[in-house]
Amino acid sequence: METKANYVLIGAFTIVVAMALLVFGLWAAKYSSDRTWQEYRVVFTEAVTGLSVGSPVQYNGIAVGSITELTLAPDDPRKVIARLRLNSTTPVKTDTRAKLAITSLTGPSIIQLSGGTPQAPALTASSREPIPTIATAPSALQNITDVANRVVERMDQLLSDKNVDRISTTLAHLETISSGLADRDAGTQALLVEARDAARNLNTTLNTANGAIANLDQNVLRQLPATLDKLDTSLSKLDSAAGNADAILGENRAAINSFANDGLAQLGPTLTELRGLIRDLRRVSDRLENNPARYLLGRDAPKEFDPK
Numbered sequence: 001m002e003t004k005a006n007y008v009l010i011g012a013f014t015i016v017v018a019m020a021l022l023v024f025g026l027w028a029a030k031y032s033s034d035r036t037w038q039e040y041r042v043v044f045t046e047a048v049t050g051l052s053v054g055s056p057v058q059y060n061g062i063a064v065g066s067i068t069e070l071t072l073a074p075d076d077p078r079k080v081i082a083r084l085r086l087n088s089t090t091p092v093k094t095d096t097r098a099k100l101a102i103t104s105l106t107g108p109s110i111i112q113l114s115g116g117t118p119q120a121p122a123l124t125a126s127s128r129e130p131i132p133t134i135a136t137a138p139s140a141l142q143n144i145t146d147v148a149n150r151v152v153e154r155m156d157q158l159l160s161d162k163n164v165d166r167i168s169t170t171l172a173h174l175e176t177i178s179s180g181l182a183d184r185d186a187g188t189q190a191l192l193v194e195a196r197d198a199a200r201n202l203n204t205t206l207n208t209a210n211g212a213i214a215n216l217d218q219n220v221l222r223q224l225p226a227t228l229d230k231l232d233t234s235l236s237k238l239d240s241a242a243g244n245a246d247a248i249l250g251e252n253r254a255a256i257n258s259f260a261n262d263g264l265a266q267l268g269p270t271l272t273e274l275r276g277l278i279r280d281l282r283r284v285s286d287r288l289e290n291n292p293a294r295y296l297l298g299r300d301a302p303k304e305f306d307p308k
Helices: 002-036 140-158 161-183 185-251 253-290 292-297
Strands: 037-044 056-059 062-072 080-087 096-102 109-115 133-136
Parallel strands (some): 037 133
Antiparallel strands (some): 056 062, 096 109
């Protein structure tokens, strides 16, 4: 009986120790979990197609946690609330942003965290919520969808009934103008031919003018140094002549003064006599031209015999 009692005590003690170790292990695991993980929330205002519980969460391409829950917002079903479990050492800042992303063309969707400047405070320190909420940024797919929606709206405005009527009216006017141009096709063709010939002639004239200008530039530039040398020589000679004339005037100043006082006084009567002499010579010339024989011989010229 004592042997059986000992076995019962040993078994009971073993069971109690095992239960104590199990409870301690569970407590240690929970304590470790509470110390190494931090929960966050992300509220999306777009569809989260391809996202599921357990999908990874990356921060600048590095896995830092996973999604633990996905639910619709009770007050607004257009919003999706995702609960994240991230490593407690993940530096989630107040300017960190979360958005949907895909790892490859056929891969699953994930949540990508980005941003977060060193000067920004930690989100857990500044948030008053039990579970801090990370702000979101539109995904690439959402940006494409928004742009496509704006394009569709613009197309709807462009192709409204009023604009379609205006386009139809414009096309009708263009058709009328085309018919009128077709009726004047011959005149238009002739006008185009004349314009082409005029353009060809103008091109030839411009080429000739360009050649002439080029030759003129070459000749002028080639002869310009020699011309400048001649001009410099002429100016030097002119300066020398001016100096000589000034010297001559200085040496003959007395004679010039005498001529100005006496000679110019006699110049008036002399010119009067010359004017009378010229008048007499003109009269003699007129007489010689009209009847030279009568003027020279004192009688008329004899008439020639005409046998008729």
